[in-house]
Amino acid sequence: MRLISTMLDLGAVPATIGSGRLPSARGPLTHILFDSLRAPVGATRDVLADCPLTDDPLYGDDVPLALYTLYELHYRGFADVDDEWEWDPAALRLRRRLEDAFLRRLRAEIDARFGSDRIAPANVASELRALTTGNGPSVSAFLAEHGTMEHVRDFAVHRSIYQLKEADPHTWAIPRLRGPAKAALVEIQSDEYGGGNEHAMHCELFAGTLRALGLDAEYGAYLDVVPGSTLSTVNLISLFGLHRRWRGALIGHLALFEMCSVRPMQRYVTALERLGVPEATPFYAAHVVADEWHQVLALEQMVGSLVADEPKLSDDIVFGARALDHLEGHAARRLLDAWSRGVPSLRTRCA
Secondary structure (H helix, E strand, C coil): CCECCCHHHHHHCCCCCCCCCCCCCCCHHHHHHHHHHHCCCCCCHHHHHCCCCCCCCCCCCHHHHHHHHHHHCCCCCCCCCCHHHHHCHHHHHHHHHHHHHHHHHHHHHHHHHHCCCCCCHHHHHHHHHHCCCCCCCCHHHHHHHHCCHHHHHHHHHHHHHHHCCCCHHHHCCHHHCCHHHHHHHHHHHHHHCHHHCHHHCHHHHHHHHHHHCCCCCCCCCCCCCCCHHHHHHHHHHHHHHHCHHHHHHHHHHHHHHHHCCHHHHHHHHHHHHHCCCHHHCHHHHHHHHHHHHHHHHHHHHHHHHHHHHCHHHHHHHHHHHHHHHHHHHHHHHHHHHHHHHCCCCCECCCC
């Protein structure tokens, strides 16, 4: 697989699923899956049952893209895929195989890093606070101090895979909670969706950032070029969101997201203003304001109330936060390493 030579090439990269179509395959699994999804529902169920899992479910390319694609059937889908595939038994069985591989790999890495001790309900808040200390690599600090226009465009392409669907995966938790935890989540999500104002929705603000940087703002436009490590950060939220069993992990994920947002978002504003593109800052500036309150609301009311209501979810809440920290940290290290070595962090489209 050839890589994009410079970030200046991004302006010429056309949308992949901006037209709503499946991306290019990256290996044997996605070749089989995409051929199946383009066929009538049920016609290739035996083929899907035998799909090979040939690379790393977290950091490879073939398996993460396959899982991302199966999850996307629950979001906006694809123009060349029948909507009935969303709940097809063969597709769901394959998704379960990929999820099991993803979780086994992730659990092994989380336990190796943090240990596997049970979390007492009284310690959940302190465990989440411990993850906000900022000991890992900081993309935002690099961009604020040293970032070039190519760097910020590169970063925006990686982030577009999640930010253009921002808030949607976490919203699946709303019908699965009750009482104060549910009310706190609804308050956070309402702000993410612009309080009902289409133009203030955070996904729309990020689309404005992409346009201001000369990039394609179409949903999923860069799915073909982002690596599997980036896709896995989004697969994580979709996995938690689509399974009621992982509602605690989804809440832990969202809580840490909100608790770690303000300082990086301010740094992105600083970077973009330094580079002379203040028109790209509204998305980040909105988070600086909103997340000052969201971080308190998320920890004290959303997490605190959920722990009080369902203390058995304490382990899952912390696991979700640790998983976010772990996968985002890996993606950040990969990105910073590419920048430090002057090599591309993005893929080019397969033929």
